[in-house]
Amino acid sequence: MGEFELIRHYFAAAPCAQAGEGVALGIGDDCALLAVAAGEQLAISTDTLVAGVHFPDDSDPFLLGQRSLAVAASDLAAMGATPIAFTLALTLPTVTADWLQAYARGLNQMAQHCRLSLIGGDTTRGPLSLTVTVFGSVPAGKALTRAGAQPGDLLCVGGALGDAAGALPLVLGERSAEPAIAEPLLARYWSPSPQLALGQSLRGKATAALDISDGLLADCGHIALASKVALQVELDKVPLSAALQAFLDPAQAQKAALAGGDDYILAFTLPAAELPGLLEAGLPITVIGKVLEGQGVTLHDRDGKDITPVTRGYQHFRETP
């Protein structure tokens, strides 16, 4: 048995490979089989992380295990889907037992957190890269898409923004900070918590949704385009964490929140009448703006003045345009 065959057996024996609900056949055959309940649709998303592009080559494998799954699971949250399973295509230059064990521990931890079962994948030799495909179920017609925002809706987010982008100097070892500041920022970068409960609670309520991965303004642009509406963001309402504000000066913190990706917080539009019920249910929702007729995204100060920056986008770590 070759070492890559051994890895396959290793993952097949991992706790997260124990078939959960909806999994009719797991790892070990030509295909896995999922049972999708009547009236449900299957939501599917694929994300690739490449060493040297999306994370530093020498990244902690445990954290990488968490992050590689969380990033993909966040797309299920954005659709309002209930997680079922995932596949992992792992390409590795060499096989190191320590690396694999730590990676699998991180993967397991996030899989259990998200209730996702590992049902298959592929393990190959080559430059380090990780492709995760996630599967979830959502009642037919109830998935939260990017199209559907209506003029008059509120624009909302599911939590503080910019922490992951703010953490980059810490991730790259360019700066340090006391634990009370560094830990929450690094946690947001390495183990983002997909907002699965929030996404499911927004089914039938939110009119459009996505998870912020390209940066707030760029991602709002995706909703505006798909929904054929204009979105207005009020800068002062964009929530910033205490750690981010302690780590960066105000202008840097704002920039991280507006243009930084990797937070994997949901952004969504909501009829105003839906807000009180969701807040009463204890969901983490902050209103940051509104939906208008028109197109595009604009940023405003508290006096309503348009202060939209020219650059809205975000490039992942070391990815050049």
Added chain:
Amino acid sequence: MGEFELIRHYFAAAPCAQAGEGVALGIGDDCALLAVAAGEQLAISTDTLVAGVHFPDDSDPFLLGQRSLAVAASDLAAMGATPIAFTLALTLPTVTADWLQAYARGLNQMAQHCRLSLIGGDTTRGPLSLTVTVFGSVPAGKALTRAGAQPGDLLCVGGALGDAAGALPLVLGERSAEPAIAEPLLARYWSPSPQLALGQSLRGKATAALDISDGLLADCGHIALASKVALQVELDKVPLSAALQAFLDPAQAQKAALAGGDDYILAFTLPAAELPGLLEAGLPITVIGKVLEGQGVTLHDRDGKDITPVTRGYQHFRETP
């Protein structure tokens, strides 16, 4: 818009991205959505091809487009599944319009051949690698797994074996041959035709099945292990193509057929009573041996003598153990 964003738009406009049956939402949102009919299960398989490991770096992108999808679709054939859709995670070192267009043409051609719709994926910068995840449907409980072969069953394959392994010297440019020999061998390597119709016809009839990707003897070993039976292969019954026999000497041709991977021909076990009906239906089935009580795989000559080779496995192009 960055060049990778452009690629995403390019694939979203590809003919194979036009949503087919079973696709409720295609490319462009956080997730794609599949509608699975009542009583059906979803079959899923993931395959990664890495440049320099599974194919030469300078491979023709059109052929690579065909092969990257065919290899994954073959797993649907092996389960008896009806193809629905696929995702593509494409990692590219640089973006070349010529390369992309040729790759997409090859992908499209195979997608249309297999009736698979492109529903999403990811495009990232990095060393060239291709991860395809395919989705198909199969009536609940009717999927062809590797477990289920019964003593007394016939062991069968869906066509001539060894062509793809035999083609390797041609693929690598180490040998040449006249077109009548080279073309069919190279076609088997670069554009294997997933045996989807055969797989679907075997539902409810074959007791175990897989697609041969590791080599006949190694893959028979997978059936024997999963089904807890012994498989006997009769060497003289293993079908060889005329092109392979013209290109290699008899011993080399046999070795390619027994240990060569990449043919993506189905191997399956069948109660003898099922054979006449399937042959009458015009399906390409060759009986190459039988299922017995016991375990493992043995190879026999026409006199019944055990001639099992020590090495059964197959390493993909340049993959070292």
